[in-house]
Amino acid sequence: MALFDLPLEKLRAYRSTAPEPSGFDPFWSQTLAEARGHDLDAVFTPVRTGLATLDTYDVTFSGFGGHRVKGWLVLPAGTAEPLPLLVEFIGYGGGRGLAHTHLLWASAGFAHFVMDTRGQGGGWSTGDTEDPVGSTPASPGFLTRGIEDPQDFYYRRVFTDAVRAVEAARSHPLTDSARTAVTGISQGGGITLAVAGLVPDLVAVAPDVPFLCDFPRAATLTDALPYREIGRYLSVHRDRRERVFETLSYFDGVHFAARATAPALFSTALEDDVCPPSTVFAAYNAYAGHGKHIEVYDFNGHDGGGPFQQVSQLRWFAERLAEDS
Amino acid sequence: MALFDLPLEKLRAYRSTAPEPSGFDPFWSQTLAEARGHDLDAVFTPVRTGLATLDTYDVTFSGFGGHRVKGWLVLPAGTAEPLPLLVEFIGYGGGRGLAHTHLLWASAGFAHFVMDTRGQGGGWSTGDTEDPVGSTPASPGFLTRGIEDPQDFYYRRVFTDAVRAVEAARSHPLTDSARTAVTGISQGGGITLAVAGLVPDLVAVAPDVPFLCDFPRAATLTDALPYREIGRYLSVHRDRRERVFETLSYFDGVHFAARATAPALFSTALEDDVCPPSTVFAAYNAYAGHGKHIEVYDFNGHDGGGPFQQVSQLRWFAERLAEDS
Amino acid sequence: MALFDLPLEKLRAYRSTAPEPSGFDPFWSQTLAEARGHDLDAVFTPVRTGLATLDTYDVTFSGFGGHRVKGWLVLPAGTAEPLPLLVEFIGYGGGRGLAHTHLLWASAGFAHFVMDTRGQGGGWSTGDTEDPVGSTPASPGFLTRGIEDPQDFYYRRVFTDAVRAVEAARSHPLTDSARTAVTGISQGGGITLAVAGLVPDLVAVAPDVPFLCDFPRAATLTDALPYREIGRYLSVHRDRRERVFETLSYFDGVHFAARATAPALFSTALEDDVCPPSTVFAAYNAYAGHGKHIEVYDFNGHDGGGPFQQVSQLRWFAERLAEDS
Amino acid sequence: MALFDLPLEKLRAYRSTAPEPSGFDPFWSQTLAEARGHDLDAVFTPVRTGLATLDTYDVTFSGFGGHRVKGWLVLPAGTAEPLPLLVEFIGYGGGRGLAHTHLLWASAGFAHFVMDTRGQGGGWSTGDTEDPVGSTPASPGFLTRGIEDPQDFYYRRVFTDAVRAVEAARSHPLTDSARTAVTGISQGGGITLAVAGLVPDLVAVAPDVPFLCDFPRAATLTDALPYREIGRYLSVHRDRRERVFETLSYFDGVHFAARATAPALFSTALEDDVCPPSTVFAAYNAYAGHGKHIEVYDFNGHDGGGPFQQVSQLRWFAERLAEDS
Amino acid sequence: MALFDLPLEKLRAYRSTAPEPSGFDPFWSQTLAEARGHDLDAVFTPVRTGLATLDTYDVTFSGFGGHRVKGWLVLPAGTAEPLPLLVEFIGYGGGRGLAHTHLLWASAGFAHFVMDTRGQGGGWSTGDTEDPVGSTPASPGFLTRGIEDPQDFYYRRVFTDAVRAVEAARSHPLTDSARTAVTGISQGGGITLAVAGLVPDLVAVAPDVPFLCDFPRAATLTDALPYREIGRYLSVHRDRRERVFETLSYFDGVHFAARATAPALFSTALEDDVCPPSTVFAAYNAYAGHGKHIEVYDFNGHDGGGPFQQVSQLRWFAERLAEDS
Amino acid sequence: MALFDLPLEKLRAYRSTAPEPSGFDPFWSQTLAEARGHDLDAVFTPVRTGLATLDTYDVTFSGFGGHRVKGWLVLPAGTAEPLPLLVEFIGYGGGRGLAHTHLLWASAGFAHFVMDTRGQGGGWSTGDTEDPVGSTPASPGFLTRGIEDPQDFYYRRVFTDAVRAVEAARSHPLTDSARTAVTGISQGGGITLAVAGLVPDLVAVAPDVPFLCDFPRAATLTDALPYREIGRYLSVHRDRRERVFETLSYFDGVHFAARATAPALFSTALEDDVCPPSTVFAAYNAYAGHGKHIEVYDFNGHDGGGPFQQVSQLRWFAERLAEDS
DSSP states (O other): OOOOSOOHHHHTTOOOOOOOOTTHHHHHHHHHHHHHTSOOOOEEEEEOOSOSSEEEEEEEEEOGGGOEEEEEEEEETTOOSOEEEEEEEOOTTOOOOOGGGOOHHHHTTOEEEEEOOTTOOSSSSOOOOOEEEEESSOOSSSTTTTTTOTTTOHHHHHHHHHHHHHHHHHTSTTEEEEEEEEEEETHHHHHHHHHHHHOTTOSEEEEESOSSOOHHHHHHHOOSTTTHHHHHHHHHSTTOHHHHHHHHTTSOHHHHHTTOOSOEEEEEETTOSSSOHHHHHHHHHHOOSSSEEEEEETTOOTTTTHHHHHHHHHHHHHHHHSTTO | OOOOSOOHHHHTTOOOOOOOOTTHHHHHHHHHHHHHTSOOOOEEEEEOOSOSSEEEEEEEEEOGGGOEEEEEEEEETTOOSOEEEEEEEOOTTOOOOOGGGOOHHHHTTOEEEEEOOTTOOSSSSOOOOOEEEEESSOOSSSTTTTTTOTTTOHHHHHHHHHHHHHHHHHTSTTEEEEEEEEEEETHHHHHHHHHHHHOTTOSEEEEESOSSOOHHHHHHHOOOTTTHHHHHHHHHSTTOHHHHHHHHTTSOHHHHHTTOOSOEEEEEETTOSSSOHHHHHHHHHHOOSSSEEEEEETTOOTTTTHHHHHHHHHHHHHHHHSTTO | OOOOSOOHHHHTTOOOOOOOOTTHHHHHHHHHHHHHTSOOOOEEEEEOOSOSSEEEEEEEEEOGGGOEEEEEEEEETTOOSOEEEEEEEOOTTOOOOOGGGOOHHHHTTOEEEEEOOTTOOSSSSOOOOOEEEEESSOOSSSTTTTTTOTTTOHHHHHHHHHHHHHHHHHTSTTEEEEEEEEEEETHHHHHHHHHHHHOTTOSEEEEESOSSOOHHHHHHHOOOTTTHHHHHHHHHSTTOHHHHHHHHTTSOHHHHHTTOOSOEEEEEETTOSSSOHHHHHHHHHHOOSSSEEEEEETTOOTTTTTHHHHHHHHHHHHHHTSTTO | OOOOSOOHHHHTTOOOOOOOOTTHHHHHHHHHHHHHTSOOOOEEEEEOOSOSSEEEEEEEEEOGGGOEEEEEEEEETTOOSOEEEEEEEOOTTOOOOOGGGOOHHHHTTOEEEEEOOTTOOSSSSOOOOOEEEEESSOOSSSTTTTTTOTTTOHHHHHHHHHHHHHHHHHTSTTEEEEEEEEEEETHHHHHHHHHHHHOTTOSEEEEESOSSOOHHHHHHHOOSTTTHHHHHHHHHSTTOHHHHHHHHTTSOHHHHHTTOOSOEEEEEETTOSSSOHHHHHHHHHHOOSSSEEEEEETTOOTTTTHHHHHHHHHHHHHHHTSTTO | OOOOSOOHHHHTTOOOOOOOOTTHHHHHHHHHHHHHTSOOOOEEEEEOOSOSSEEEEEEEEEOGGGOEEEEEEEEETTOOSOEEEEEEEOOTTOOOOOGGGOOHHHHTTOEEEEEOOTTOOSSSSOOOOOEEEEESSOOSSSTTTTTTOTTTOHHHHHHHHHHHHHHHHHTSTTEEEEEEEEEEETHHHHHHHHHHHHOTTOSEEEEESOSSOOHHHHHHHOOOTTTHHHHHHHHHSTTOHHHHHHHHTTSOHHHHHTTOOSOEEEEEETTOSSSOHHHHHHHHHHOOSSSEEEEEETTOOTTTTHHHHHHHHHHHHHHHHSTTO | OOOOSOOHHHHHHOOOOOOOOTTHHHHHHHHHHHHHTSOOOOEEEEEOOSOSSEEEEEEEEEOGGGOEEEEEEEEETTOOSOEEEEEEEOOTTOOOOOGGGOOHHHHTTOEEEEEOOTTOOSSSSOOOOOEEEEESSOOSSSTTTTTTOTTTOHHHHHHHHHHHHHHHHHTSTTEEEEEEEEEEETHHHHHHHHHHHHOTTOSEEEEESOSSOOHHHHHHHOOOTTTHHHHHHHHHSTTOHHHHHHHHTTSOHHHHHTTOOSOEEEEEETTOSSSOHHHHHHHHHHOOSSSEEEEEETTOOTTTTHHHHHHHHHHHHHHHTSTTO
16 A cells, blocks of 8 residues: 555644543533442453463453453453553453463563453454444444434543553552553554543553544545545435534543543554545644654555564563552 | 346246255244334434435334334325335335435325345445344355354344334334235345245235345355355365355245235346346245236346336236225 | 545635637537537437336437437326426446336436437446447547547537437426426436536536546546546557547537536535546536526545435435425 | 356256257358348458568458458468468457457467457447448347347347358468368357358367357346347346247357367356356257367366466367478 | 354365466475575574574575575573474564563474565564575565566575575574474464475475465456565566466465475464465465365464464474474 | 646756765775776677678677676678667667567667666566676566665666676677767666766767656656655665665766766657656756757657657767768
């Protein structure tokens, strides 16, 4: 994929024009308050994975609407003292996968919590969490479920689950709440940004090639799924454009970024047509936390930095999550 | 698309090997009984379409779980006596569309009822019916929603809606219940077959290039969506194969066909890779109603007979639905 | 398809630079005069379609060169008084189709005339009209037939047929010549514009996503057929560029639009790569009739407004074609 | 393209089931008689190509209907005695091209005559011959023009042109009529077979990957154009199947092959989905001339043997066309 | 991808017809002897990866021709006693990647050795090993490099490297030579089979969806790369078919399988068009080691069993490599 | 392919920003000096092609590293006096092909020398020259072989071969060294430019749609191979960007063009996405030879001018290579 978005020097200056709704903060404070009205009830059950160096727990906690959400907690074998905590969110279409597949962050010495994404898991890795909420007519995928009303929108439930996932992970005795980081790739990066804007006391935020940013631009800039689900929906429901973008304005990573406070390590790729670099820079340039950096991969698409970004993150998390940082 | 399925002479003899579960009949009688526990409450509201020769009503009735389902009823303008009734189901991904778009069957002198398909309408025509039931992880689309349990499977709700739609249409004073036909293309044809097996007193059944037939063959014969959703799901959830096909066995058009009693006019196309001809013949060859015929289109894909099939249907419905037939 | 053409605000100001040949008007007046030298000989034969609310006539009339051209005339059943007349032209590759397939406009209370497009009908709907004129070497399709000389160009014959089709339709006793509208989608929209520039006393002109406009831009802006036929021809006949565009300049919808006088309702779609929005706006912005409006569909391709545009047209035609308008 | 047709051992035994119409021979004798009713009037005009070793003539002669058809005659520079004659026909969509592009066969010492294909030349090489005959509705391309009647079918004109081209070439004083060969690739190979069946005194026939053979099989075996034009036409005109194959039966290379008498060198490629090997073997196995051979290329598609087949032909023509052969 | 290969019951009985050259064993014994003429010189250098639970070494050893080949050795942190050894080979196009990316097998308690594939690493993961040997003309990729002579063929060097990699890994003091297993996916699986046939004292062999098996069938059954490189080469070098398959016969996994002695766990996927299941079963059915099993994934392509196969392997290796097995 | 690069008026003014390394000239003078340290040893062996008008010689000479490189020399049959010499280089992936396939330039009266491209010939025409030099990891294809060091880069060897090919051709007694031209299409055009910059006494240089120009722009402007090989390599080796472009800077046609002195006839096509027109104009606008011209084909892709460009070249070479020019 050749370059198709703005050149790098313009990306560095790009500001999204996505409008922020006046009710953004109340919408989210009420949403979280409702969710917290349900008992978190985080349950950690050890599982046998056949791994010698890591201990893994099957996790269940109550997310949006009190619905039970799954996750994995992975720790270095025999951990006895609280470890810095890394909460990870998953890319679009995948679920938490099998228990033995989350190796990197616990091998690096962190308590690693992976949240399952409700209803997802039919695309590329198995999922175990039901989304018990139905939907008005929607395009195939998740991005237009309930898109005609912020209250009904699918990501209202997911972002709420994510905030509760951080709380669930922190509730485990071997995690150190004071040293909590969030990270994820693509949709996982979008959720990461939402959590960065909704959870005040994080110490590190690392969204890679994040999705769910700068919807008005994303919806018309790329043919690639999943952003294109918006266009597909509106190509049928031709009279719902305003309503749809009104809904999306409550979920735009740009607005969450503007509320974030933690240091951040972003990444983007200049040939990424799934999450175009301008939509990532829209969030990055709006990001309010002090101490932010973005890795730019020149010749990559949505694969982004891959193992090179992991090297950057290994170093950066080690610094950020060191006990005295 | 060149020929890829069995040659015609083998199609005419082909019998599906899809096993029928022993609990098939109880499953459906209980399901329908539950749905009938909710008041049908069919409401017909006239709408202005700008058409001079046709009268159109916006319909709402209670389907599965008592959920409110939408539809259109279209009659020749000024109809004063009950007319023969044609109930139509919609293809995959589409909804009931706008009110003025259903012209043919009422212009031909029938009472034409179009059922909206719950949750659908984001693909190619607008829909207005919510599916308020959530789902375990599923592939994009509808064919794997709740696929791990017959009780939860999406088409349990849709087929039930369809039976109730016939009841709703018949409840209108200008429809003649004794002369009721069902029809539909693709998914609409699959729903038609389900209704043919579940509603005992129909006088004509006309499934075109029906979907939802002979799942074990369909799932491995074609790469085309939506049948491929099954393969996509199982390519991730590799350990769920038996459970998935067990669920599908309660919804196979082949088994509904074996319970049908009304005369039928099928159609299929030899180059149809979406609903391959062998899967259609699987249902046709199993169809138990007396007086059945199938139109075979040699060089068409999933477009099937199109307007040529409409000509066949106009003639056949006129015969089947004449007052004294 | 993401946005690829000018942004909407620039589209609204865009003016085509396609040059108008000085001989444009004489070319067309001579062409029409020649055609009118043949007896129109419009013949209307009732056909049985099985429809109860509509009467349909098989029409034959003499078009360009006196060649016999087919059409359908559809009226509300039992029409006794002249009705406002809507003449429709067909999209690229299709013919007039089967008799029962033209339902909307007569159901809406108009006399609806559908012209077959000579030689077409092998693409998506059946045609019944021969184009008895051969061609110098051309690319597959119709857009380069005879393209090296305006006298030989295929659309010289088609546009002439279209003017004669209006005359044929008006010759029927149940059509009201004083209330004549023309409409069509894609190629039908391009023909609509030609007729709008060649027939002086129309009362409504409604081209949807029109083809055959602003050839110099269209030929280099899009890879999609049929505009790309021009590029394919010139990629072989590399030395004919000037001659080809000279020919096309006699057929550009932009120049016909500049001669139109009737009110118009256009439509375009911002993601339409078949008839890109700038080529549609080129005609719209040049359109000289008073009272013009354009519907813009943001997330559609060449499907344009579809049923939504029909709703707009139902309303607009009702106003424009009311007896006292 | 992997193997998709019969395995080689079955190809060698394959016999087409395409029925031969009883009127085949009268149809062609009448057609040729009519054409010969027009004066051949072969005109040879020297052209300057810039080549030193070859002399080239621009040729015009009267083909079907007396229509003027173009060609090139290329001779080794300074030829003084009649040379063996090689008449070549062109592949689908191309014309005779520019004068300097036909180098091989005259460089090999033959008189090389290239026939332009009427109406073609918009696809990949320039053409200069009009097809002045129009058509009933047809799919894009040439294969369905006039396909509903053998009298009107496009290839009736082309095959007649080809017979007349041989006569025109032989009329030149520097060609030796007694040593005439015909050859061509793809469509050129199909025309070669027709000429082999219609011209009695050829000494060599060399069709490469010939098109226009075994229509009933070809039409359903491959998705590739141009055979697929038949299916496209019939996917619209669903009721014309019998008529279309009746027409094609007068033009099937299998039937021409059965009438041929000259030795032949065929070629085919096992991965050729444009002209599948079984359709080529259908003609080869039916070929009645004594002394036939077929080169089989295992891993090629429609490119066939390319320069390797030229090597075979250089050797074979040299033998067949030697003065005393 | 729908099913395209033999049905499962025929796969279980399928035997390759690929002929084994009489010189197979001498060819390989001489090749290995030559390689062993160079000092192995395995060098292990610790690297910092940022991982806490694993120790990683950068490895260099002498492979074919004494060329220096790279690898990684990964051990559980602080390993003090020799561990069972798992040697892994990499898929086509990739290299050994970055040091921190090999986590699974050492986390499971094994000494995990990853061999870099010479010259590869430009496709999807970085490589660090030069292939200092040039090539006669070849298609893009590696499969036709030197394909006209077994002595020059690329995989002669790679398979030799692989045997030497096992020797290098075994030379490390913390690996237990008596408990050595080999594994790999795709090309890695093909190399695994070669090693299984060339190294006599392995205790477990686990090829997943192996490449490089049953060349005569693979070359004509699938369009997918890399097998298709053979067809591409032969579509140009049309006269080299015998020579090419003669060369490949020295490298066919089927023949290595017939020489293997260790227990094996294979995997294949029925929709795998890259390494079709019949080519995998060709090797499996020929596999001579006692105690073999194959996992079959019904709805997967070349992704095969993915994490599900890892679960099978974790269990199977644990059994096979237990100290007293 | 629609227009995607700069409009023509901007192309005419476009200047590449590719930086020229300070060591460019020493690098090449040392490279050529090394090559000339090997005996050229040009051997010309007559071959039988079956052609009557042309004489062909199989050529072998020593190129880079003294490696033996193949070629063809084609002369008009019976040539007795030295002829003007045209040295041609081949497009990407192809080899020198079979002996009878090079007809045009000798037929036009020139001594025509065709150089084989080392290692190539697996793509579309046969090759006979080994590249005996291996490579560090590279993407499939040739453009990234040895790309991390100018000394190792594949084109260092090819460009050197090309200079030596000119010397070899000139060494034949029937070629007139004082009238030497170079030409080639695509990669052949890129090599032509290199030779134009490295050989001082040429009289005509004719690169068609040349490859290997303006790498920094080409690498990000187009998705098409082979330029995209650069991006593929860097998408894996994400940390090598500077090193890669540093290497390429020694091989950029823009810098060779700036050193050229002979008159030149370029060609480019505005829809060429393989060698985009801006990259061709980058070289053209930098070309320092006096008397340059560029043919621009408006509606062509990488096929460029094809036979039309040959006509231009026939005329231009005739002028440039006339004895007294």
